Amino acid sequence: MxxxxxxxxxxxxxxxxxxxxxxxxxxxxxxxxxxxxxxxxxxxxxxxxxxxxxxxxxxKQPLKQMLKDNRADIDHIMGSSVDFQKRDFMLCGSADRPGICCYVDGLVDTVIVESILKALIVFGGELHHEPDKLPSAEDIRARLMINASVKPCLKLGEGITAVMSGDTLVLIEGFDEGILVSTKGWKDRGVEEPASENNVRGPRDGFSESIRTNTAHVRRRIRDPQLRIDGMVIGTRSKTDINIAYIADLVKIGLVDEVKQRLGRIKIDAILESGYVEEMIEDAPFSPFNTIQSTERPDKVASALLEGRVAIFIDNTPVVLVVPSFFWQFIQAPDDYYHRYWVGTFFRFVRYCAFMISLVLPSIYVMLVSFHHEMIPTSLALTIASGREVVPFPVLLEALLMEFAFELMREAGLRMPKPIGQAVSIVGSLIIGQAAVQAGLVSPFMVIVVAITGISSFAIPSYSSSLALRIFRFPLLIASGLFGLLGFATVFFALLLHALSIRSFGESYLAPASPFSRTAQRDMVLRLPMWMMDYRPEFAQDSVRSGEHLMPEPDKGNGNGKGNGKDGSQ
Amino acid sequence: MRRLAVTFVLFSLMVISTTSCTGVRQINQLAIVAAVGLDLGEKPGTIRLSAQIIRPADARGQTGAPSGGTGQPIYSVSAEGKTIFEAIRNLGRFTSRRVYWAHNFLIVMHEDYARKGINDMVDFFTRNHELRMSTWVAVTPNRPDEVIATITGLEVVPGEAVDRLFSNNHIVGQAPASNMMNLEETHLNATTQSLLARLQLVPRGISNKKPEEHGSIKQVELAGSAAFHDDKMVGWLTTKETRGVLFFLERLDNGIEVVSCPEGDEKISLEFHNARLKVEPFYRQSKPQFNITLKTDADIVESGCNSTLTGKKHEITQKLEQQLKQRVESAVDKAKQYHTDILKLGEIFHNKYPQEWRTLGPRWDTIFSELEPTIQVKASIKSTVVKVMGTKVK
Amino acid sequence: MTNKIYISQGMLVAMIVNIIYVKAIGVTQGTLARAVGQDMWIATLLGILQGAVMIYATYLVVRAMPERDFIGIGEALLGRWFGILIALIFIVFFIAAFGPVMITFVYHLKDYFLPEAPLWMFIVAALLVGSLGCFYGLEVMGRIALVGMAFIFMLNLLITIGSTHEFDIRNLLPVFESGVKRTAAASLHYDADCALAIMLAALVLPIVKDVGKKGSRAAVMGIVVSGISVIMWAILESAVLSADVTSQYTVSCMKLARNAHIGDFLQRYEMIMIALYSLSALFQVMFCIYGTAEGAARLFGLKNNKWTIIPSSIVLGFFGYWVIEDHFRAIDYLEHYWPFIAVPIAFGMPLLMLGLSIMVGKKPDVSAAASK
Incomplete structure (x- = not known):
């Protein structure tokens, strides 16, 4: 010992x-x-x-001629993963030309794999091909295989990566190259309605986890050959597919290169969600503002591309990134454009109010009630004072408590399994809304303020930016609770300064409000009619969007009430 | 750079921790004053200040958790001091909450206090940043603390009741709607003198429990006005004289006048509106002269006459003109009698004759009391409201 | 980040409006009312005209060498020592200007809203936001000035809605009662406000887009727009409050704001107005810091003013505290010292530079002189 x-x-x-x-x-x-x-x-x-x-x-090594060597290499690389399958076969049924078919079970559509095997084993015999008359992989590909996407493969690494993404690698004795057949066919969630961005009118399809399906969604909307989708792989281990979509003759000059350069900078083992990429390429990494738009809606992406922006698709996530993005976009919703413009403008107005309320309402309430009582109209002041008569906490603490309780409820409702989520809201509203007031812990006014603030923050279409606002609410609240108007003004303007200083891929974050652009006002606070929105944002290459004189002007000359052009032609 | 940012954050944390909550006062820790009364104190040279403080829990009923109440919506207290500020500080000896003035509706001064000078009052209530400028100011011959503590039947908070009285004042048109804003302006102006409303207690309220003892409950009445010279009150104006003055102050453009019928003693009520008083100054023989013209439209809103009014329009018009002229004359006479230019005549003259004003200005009070303005009234009856001309044609 | 940043014409207008407006409506009108009574709006008008002429002169100086600001032009004309001298003048000017700026900002907020809060808190808060803005650079400052200008319009709208029902034209009469001479003399106080704008233009003009072609229009427009928004207050203050009342107050615009009410329910809304107003006030603070920091950076030959921002803020903070700590000292400084520092510097320098550039005689100056 x-x-x-x-x-x-x-x-x-x-x-x-x-x-x-x-x-x-x-x-x-x-x-x-x-x-x-x-x-x-x-x-x-x-x-x-x-x-x-x-x-x-x-x-990094090329494939070897002997199947035995290749098989040994593959075994060495892959180890003993159970989902990795090696299916032996004899080319055209002849014993001197054995081969293997490598694929990952679950990633491939077995029907397609079977069709490969059928082609290699059976068709060869039926067409009376002798294995010796097929001297190269190219011959096999051209003369035997019936699959849609087949390409040769020279390097082992290339083959393995392809297999990992759902392809099938065919190796045959005597060839120093393999054949890669696209056999991707895993279980997909299918096209569903986007969970976080709902609308009343407009398409219901949302992105899903498969990148190809996602790009197809956009391609279906824009059949322009100028729509380019460039590929890229990021992640040393995950080897995630990244696609960069843009319309070549619209996109802001230099933007695609900038995006590619920023993406190329990323050295990371895995990209599991677009959030990884977002944080690696954003302009203001310290800012709570999100300078990259993320969306689950193909129509949003399509409209962004048409405005000359760039979309970044990432495999395995339904969330697509769009750059550059502007603050006001987070307050706009696709519905604005699908409903008529009066409605759209009104909704937008409501949402701008919601934005302001969710940012400042608690701060203003706290500031008024604890510092500037003289600003409250007298009758209202009395009502507030009578409600606060028995409340033991100072207003700031009361507000923080309620805000915290609200955040708690929101978070719990989100994390709970869906059937129980309801219970959370019932308990929350009953306990916090009713009982806390009756117990004299909070004033009824504060409950109203917090509730309105909460509802307003839900009215902001972009969930991620409503989170940013939620974060900003607290410093504002604390500053105005501690220093009154001085604190409020200081923090608010510091915030404004900060927002003004941010850029998103070279564009000012608060554009087009600042720097002010007159043409772009048609689609900021207001949503003018479609026939008036004839310009793209200024950064797009081709700014004219539509023809002139688009306002529908039915022929009024007939005067019999039904005499528009259509009737006249009948 | 990063170190700098950290220092900034630490510094601001320090700021917060050392100065946090300076000046924080929760709204429920305030004694919200709804009306203030000013009177001379018992000891000579002191001021007695009474305040009507709202008790929110009882003034507003149950809005939150149960909070016990005595059922009294107001709490009235008074304190004395050598100055207003001292009196207010003395209030703090027995009010458990900080006395808060921003929501004050009304300042009532006793006649005696007003006659001694209101400089301190005007200064105090305009210097304090909390106070709103739309606070009404009035003078009363009664005890101010009684006036502010009198609960009226309709409003819960008496101060609010007087506030409503003042805001609906234009219907009656017999007292100036004098608020702090106007008072400050006229107080600071060298020529124009202040005119404040008069509040008094009258036994007019009828008890619901004992209606037979009619008029047993005192109510606050807004009628007449008090004329000031510089900072001192010089005398009262009756309701009729006040109406005359209001024409000059451009605060009255409609009201009711009652004239007798062309035949008989019955009365006709005329509502005049769009009343515009125009003052034209002249300067002749080194003496200022004024032409005062009052133009108004009128409607017949009630007629108790026995005969039809058809064809009597001219007669009625003349009677109305006569009566209005009398109102204006009485106002001018009263102002002259008090030697105080509450009619803003001096200012009008000043604006037109700035050069002459330099010599006249210093002696304006004496000049004013010797003025003989010519007064003309032009009324035109435009309508008889709904009915054609008269009722009860026999 | 490239060194060459440009701000738009609109931003220049907005910056000028912001830098004049705050003090002009806040304290200058009270000073003017004390000097010339109801003629204060005429004095303001005269001040606007003088300011417009001087800013045009500033533009003429810069037009000769549109790449350089005044310090740079000074260097180009008479060598490095002259540039240093001008940088020193800028530093002195902006430090001196910080007094009135802080008087405006602090007395608005402290006297009317937070009388119990310690004084230094206001200074620290203002300096924090100000130096943050300076760190972000001129472009962001220009943009916040645009926002500030929008706020100013809103503020003017609010005050007009709230006080027209008390509007009494008789209070504006008689015109020129105190005589043309006194009124003209009083316009000096407004000139002192314009002085800030002129010094701002002297620093900022070179980075305005197309300064050679349209710079004069933007600069003069800035003075005129600010003049219009200030004169509105001058007229409202004397018509609604009367000059007698206005002259009683250190911060006269707050008096007007306190009087304003919309209907019976909204008896007071000056807090909204001050919230709008404080952006412009903070912009002034920001620019004072910028001016001092830029001057100091050039004085020491630094490429970037990032390192001089903090020391400048500290110096300004101490000076500001000293000025506003005592109301009497503040008013004395405001009325008896500041105009006599500001006006000679701001009006003298462009004229001096213009004269020098004509004398030293560089090629583009001929056209400048000719156009005059």
């Missing part, structure tokens, strides 16, 4: 032992278990790293 050693020294000893005795594994023994484990993991990690380096090296 060794005397107990200080942990540091013990670890050093353990490492020395571990390094000097290669065979020494997890025996624990005299040395503390912990130090033993540390030494073990370290050793294992080193070994793994060595293997990984070998694998990396292997992936």
């Amino acid at each position: 060794l005397p107990p050693l200080p942990a540091g020294i013990a670890r050093i000893i353990a490492v020395i032992i571990a390094v000097s005795l290669p065979g020494y594994t997890n025996s624990g023994g005299e040395i503390g278990v912990m130090t033993g484990v540390a030494a073990d993991t370290r050793q294992i990690a080193e070994e793994n790293a060595k293997i990984a380096a070998e694998v990396q090296e292997m992936l």
Whole structure:
């Protein structure tokens, strides 16, 4: 028995032992278990790293001529993953030309894989091809295969990556190249209504997790050959497909390169959601404002592309990024454009009010009630005062408590399984709304203020930017609760300054309000009729959007009430 | 750069922690004053200030959690001090909440206080940033603390009741709607003198429980006015004289006049509207002269005459003109009697003759009391409202 | 980020409006009312005319060398020492200007809204926002000035709605009662407000888009637009309040705002107005910091003013605190010192530079002189 050693020294000893005795594994023994484990993991990690380096090296190698070698390499690279399938076959049924079909179970459509096998085994025989008369992979591809998308593959790494994304790699004895067949066919969620962006009128389809389906949604809306979709792969391990969509003759000059350059900068192991990309390429990384628009709606993306912007599709997420984006867009909804313009403008007005309310209402209430009582109309002041008569907290604390309770309810309602979510809102509204007032903990006025604020923040179409507003509400609230008008004005204008200073891919975030653009006002606060919105945003290459004199002018000359042009032609 | 940002954040945290909540006063920690009374104190040289404080829980009923109440919507207190400010500070000795003036509806001064000078009052109530400028100001011959504490039947808070009285004043048109804004302006103006409304208590309220004892409950009445010279009150104006003055102040463009029928003692009520009084100054023989013209339209709104009014329009018009002229004359006479230019005549003269004013201005009070303005009234009866001309034609 | 930033013509107009408006409606009108009574709007009008002429002179100086501001032009004309001298003058001017700016900002907020809050809090808050704006640079400042101008229009609208029912034209008469001479002399106080705009133009004009072609229009327009929005207040203050009342108050516009009410329900809404107003006030603070920081940066030959912002803010903060700590000192400084610092500098410098550039005689100056 060794005397107990200080942990540091013990670890050093353990490492020395571990390094000097290669065979020494997890025996624990005299040395503390912990130090033993540390030494073990370290050793294992080193070994793994060595293997990984070998694998990396292997992936770069070209395919070999002997099937046996290739098979050994693949086994070495893939290890013993159960979902990785290697199906043996004999080309044209002849025993001297064996081959394997590699695919990942679950990612492929087995029917297609079967059709490959059928082509290779059966068709060859039926067409009386001798294996020897098919000297190259190219011949096989051209003369045997019936699949839609088939391409040759020279490198092992290339083949493995393709297999990982759902293709099937066919290797045949004697060829130093493989054949990659597109057999993607995994279970898809299908096209559903976007969960976070609802509308009353307009298309109901939302993006799903499959990138190809997503780009197809947009392609179906814009059949312009100028719509380009450039591919890119990011993530050293995830190898996520990224597609950059734009309309070549509309997109802001230099924007695509800028996007590609920023995307190219990303060195990360995996991209699991568009949020990863968003945080890596945004302009104001410290700002709570989101300078990149994210959407689940194909119609939004299509309209953004038509305005000369760029969409970034990311595989495995239904959320597509759009750049550059402007603050006001987060307050606009597709419904504005699908309903008639009067309605659209009115809705927009309501939403701008909601935006202001959700940002400042609690602050103004707190400021008025704790500092500037003289500004409240007398009768209202009395009502507020009588409601607060028994409330034990200062207004600021009361507001913070209520805001916190509200956030809590929102978060709980979101995380709960859907059937229970209802229960949360019932409990919340009953307890916080009714009981807290009756218990004299909060004043009824504060409940109203917080409730209106909450409802307003839900009225903002973009969920992510309503989160930003929610974050800004608290400093504003605290400043106005502590310093009154001074705090409010200072923080509000600091906020304004900050918002004014932000850019999104070279465009001012608050455009077109600041810098002010007169033509763009047609679609900011107001939503003017379609026949008046004849310009694209200024950054687009081709700014004229529609013809002139588009306002419908039915022929009024007939004077018999039904005499428009259509009737006349009948 | 980053260190700088951290320093900034730390600094601002420090600011917050050291100064937080300076001047925070929750609204329920305030004693909201609805009306103020000013009187001379018992000791000579002191001021007695009485305040009507609203008790929100009782004035507004139950809006939140149960909060016990005595059922009294107001709490009236008074304190004395050598100055208004001192009196207010003395209020703090026994009011448990901070006395808060911003929502004050009314300032009532006692006649004696007003006669001693209101400089301190005007200064105090305009210097304080909390106070609103639309606070009504009035003078009363009764005890001001009684006036402000008198609960009327309709409003819960008495101050609010007087506030409504003032805002509906134009219907009756017998007292000036004098608020702090006007008072300050006329008070600071060297020539124009102030005119404040008169409030008094009259036993007019009828008890619901004992209706037979009619007029047992005192009510606040808004009638007449008080004329000031510089900062001192010089005398009262009756309701009729006040109406005459109101024409000059351009605050009255409609009202009711009652004249007798062309034949007999019955009365006709005439509602005049669009009344416009025009003052034209002249300067002749180094003496200022004024032509005062009052033009108005009128409707017959009630007629108790025995005969039809057809063809009597001219007669009635003349009677109305006569009566209005008398009103204006009485106002001018009263102003002259008090040697105080509440009619803004001096200002009008000044605007037209700035050069001459330099010599006349300093002696304006004496000049004013010697003025003999010519007064003309032009009335025209335009309609008899709904009916054709007269009722009850026999 | 490129060094070459441009601000639009509209931003220049907005900056000039913001920098004049705040003090002009707040404290200048009270000063004018004390000096010339109901003729204060005429004094303002005279001030506007003088300001417009001077800003045109400033433009003429800059037009000769549209790439350089006054400091740069000074260097070009007489060498580096002259540039340093001008930079020093800028520093002195903007530090001196910070007094009236802070008087306006603090007395509005403190006396009317937060009488119990400590004084330094206002200064720290203003400086924080101001230096934040400076860090973001001129373009952001220009943009916030545009927002400020929108707020100014709203404010003017609100005050007009709230006080027209008390409008009494008789209070405006008689005209020129105090005589043309006194009125003209009083316009000096408004000139002091224009001085800020002239110094602003001297610094900012070179980065305005197309300054050579349309710079004069924007600059003069700025003075005129601010003049219109200020004169509205002058007329309202003397007509609604009367000059007697206006002259009683340090911050006369608050008096008007306090009187204003919309209907019976909204008895007071000056808080909304002050919230709108404080943006312009903060812009003034921001520009004072910018002016001082820029001057200091050029004085020490720094490329960037980022490092001089904080020291400038601190110096300004101490000076501002010293001025406003005592109301009597503040009013004394405002009425008896500030115009005599501001006007000679702001009116003298463009004239001096114009004269120098004609004398030193560079090619483009000929056209400038000819057009005059």
